[in-house]
Amino acid sequence: MVTFRTVFTVLQAVGLFVARYSQCGLLHGLEPQFFAGCSQLYRGIFSLVIDRWIERVANPLVCSFSGVLAILLRMWLWTGNYAERLNERMKNFVQTMQEFFWFSLRTARSFRFTRRYWTEILDQMYICGTESVPIVLVSSLAIGCLLTVEVGNQLEGFGAKLLTGRTTALSVIREMGPIVTGLMLSARVGARNGAELGAMRISEQIDALRAFGTDPIALLVMPRLFAALVMFFPLTALSNFVGLVGGGFVAQLYHHIDPGYYWNSALNQLLVKDFVVSAVKPFAFAIIITLVSCFNGFSASGGTAGVGRSTIKGIVVSSGLLLVANFYISKLVLENMNF
């Protein structure tokens, strides 16, 4: 049943195992590696034996006892392998979360160097704030106009076209303004952070900073976070304003609503909580976008392709988190504030 080839392969595996793990020294705190190696070795040997058995003796196509047993054993091994891969992914996820936590903590602690890096902060404010104005203006104008067209069309069917301003204002200020600005900034600022820091990581510039005694988090991440915290709020306010103004123009030119009606219904119905929702979101988005993109940049590996991967990962993860955060902030504020 167990052929010479199987025995040879097993002996080869044992040889490799001994060669690989004997040099690490079991007395040097590397026991987990040893046990992981044992587990892999035993599973490998067992898998080999079952494979040979299926190959030589138990034909799974024949509904015999040995065939069914072979299939069950094979399935058990597959399940084991799948569980091991899942376990590995979970472990990596938890490890990444731990690293992200420490990264965030170190960034928060490096706010004590704000005065020292004020020129970098001003540079970043210009890059993430001033330079982002065009894209924020275009996207918010487009969203405001589109929203007014659609809302006006729908309300017209109920004879309530004059409420277009109210609906547009609520949608823009509570949700569309902050989230569209957040997503645009996630793409623009997040991509820039991820690519720039990733390239610095790959070209060993971050290692050079550390090697020459400069804290790369204080120099590279803190100014970006500070600038985002300062600039995202006015950008969101600008986005809301431009969205409403765009909606006003469309209401007048497309739906032929008098601007007085539009602005009256838009502004009179807004409550403090609507402005609070809109004001809280940019700060949360600034933290999410900056930390996630910078963390991915700092973790880049694998050459230029690695920089691309880390940049994409940063944008995708921060955009996803932005949407989740948007939902929870709206829910928490709107449900708990009554004015």
Next chain:
Amino acid sequence: MIEFKDVFLSFSGRMILSGISMQIPDGRITAILGPSGSGKSTIIKLMLGLIQPTYGNVCVDGVDISRFSEEQLFPIRRTMGIVFQGNALFDSMSVSDNMGFFLRENLDLPPGEIERRVHDQLQFAGLELQAHQLPDSLSGGMRKRVAIGRAPIFEPKMILFDEPTAGLDPVSSKKILDVIKQLNQDKQLGAVMVTHVISDVISVADTVLVLYQGKLIFHDTPEKMQECDHPFVQSFLADPEQL
């Protein structure tokens, strides 16, 4: 002095260094020789505390730095300069800014003193005419000289060179090796040079360490390499191109 005490290092289950023990004295040029993937550059990163060993201790001047935090490591790192394999120059800064950046960052010196030190380093590296150029506009040899000029900016006791002649033509390589020797002779700076070029080792090194499969297989002067009976050292001396 840098001392490794029974250092093990593994990444993702792969053993990189296995039980390395060695002492690197100040004021001498030590070359670390070995094939690609043998853990040479890793040793330099361990010396600076850029990575931590899985097991064992790395001591700098008798202080065990292997479990130090980043904040604790910064003053230790300033006692060593480093020249990275890819130079790690800041491409948005001019040559003189690259040299003066860490002085402005880390030392509370008057601007005149910073300018003086940068000027001295530019003069030493022979790059006075290129002071205001960006690194991208320089040749490979010049970029390497910028990196070498930047390394002793804190007046360290030792400089670590990661493949200092990699990718350079023979003339540029000789210039770089001359600069390393000059640093050692003029300023009594110790140097650790990671390389896989045997001619570099013979021309500048006082001591050679040979790494093979994560283990230290030779630690002596370059002349004694001929007497080493390890098959890798022998085959390497017979055919240096094999690396």
